[in-house]
Amino acid sequence: MTSGIRPYYASDGASAIHYDLITAQDRSLDGDIDLYAGLIPAGGSVLELGAGTGRIAIPLAERGFTVTGLDIAPSMLAQAEARRGALPDDVAARLRFVRGDMRSLALGQSFDAVIATFFTLAHVQPATAWKQVFAGIARHLRPGGRLAAHLPLVDKMIATPPAAGSLLFQTPTTDGDSLALIFVEQNYAAKSGRFDLTLDYVLGTATGDERSRSRERYTLFHGDPAPFAERAGLRPMGEPLPLGTSGAVHIFEKPAV
Ligand SMILES: C[S@@+](CC[C@H](N)C(=O)[O-])C[C@H]1O[C@@H](n2cnc3c(N)ncnc32)[C@H](O)[C@@H]1O
Structure with missing residues (x-):
């Protein structure tokens, strides 16, 4: 930290340490878990990009989905793993957290849904990274699978x-x-x-x-996901759904073959 300013989610940073305390009181996220759960077939599989401390991944596993939560930040993953360790065995068995970068996805499996909640996709630059991110998402979706990305309204x-x-x-x-x-x-x-x-x-x-x-x-970073999704072979499912005062959830589908 040379400037005296930490980036968000740094290992010794308060934004990581207190993430759960703050988001639990953030009313702009109300309803997001239900929205994502409604996009995944019952008992289906989901990949969450930027899963953080498991705020979304854990309740999805509790609802019977099989969840892979990927994140780049050790500070966030450590909290997610600690929470996973306290879950009932059957729920913990449906949930795994992996360290990784959404710009170079290579999990070797496909999912019923990929979700990027709470502005996660906006942490990487559209101009330089979204092409790789969307190509990776398309590779990790089964035909008919869905992508939901909550993006900021700048x-x-x-x-x-x-x-x-x-x-x-x-x-x-x-x-x-x-x-x-x-x-x-x-x-x-x-x-x-x-x-x-x-x-x-x-x-x-x-x-x-x-x-x-x-x-x-x-x-x-602000960007329109539609052209990136289209280039990756994903098609939009209707208009983005407003979520909170400054965001909207964009939903895309990988066409069934
Ligand atoms: C706002 S948090 C969202 C956490 C969780 N999805 C939620 O809704 O509470 C954004 C997360 O994205 C992660 N992240 C940022 N850039 C990433 C990247 N390139 N690859 C994977 N995760 C990334 C951060 O470490 C952070 O945990």
Whole structure:
């Protein structure tokens, strides 16, 4: 960390450590598990790209699907594995987490569905990476299989930036401390489609003394998935479904042969 700013999901970063605490209270994700579950045939198989701590993968395995969760970040996978270890044996047996990069998928199997939830696909650049990502997805879908990708609506994300120093969110932590998210700055480069949001994660005591502060940068790329999906042989299934205030889920199908 040379700039003093960690990228999101770094091993020692607060965005990874407190991911579950924060997303559990993020109402913009309400309903996403049901939406993905509704796209997979009963008892079917699903590959989740960027599975993180297992927020989606675990409930899908609990609902009877066989789930492979792939992620690049050891910090997130370690939490996912810990949660898997606490599941009933039959659920844990339907679930595996693997370290990997969605830009070079080579799992040697095909799935009934591939899902990329909570803006995961937007962590890699459309211009340089989506061609490989979509080709990999198409190779890992069985004929008739579906891709669901939740992508940000950048116009909504940049519409009204908060003032620097604004408190965005505060919650007690499980060990009696308090976690606050403070807005530092955001930038959007329209030419490259790159959106950067810098936040301070501040841990403090219940009485307000600051214990630690981690400055972290969340980077997303804006892009239209349709041409990439089409080039990979996937066809759109209707219009994107709005999910949350600043995102939509794009659904594609690999035509049955
Ligand atoms: C916003 S989290 C989503 C986690 C989970 N899918 C959910 O909905 O809660 C994005 C995840 O994508 C992962 N990720 C980012 N780039 C990746 C890549 N190139 N390959 C695989 N995973 C990646 C990050 O490590 C992170 O865990």
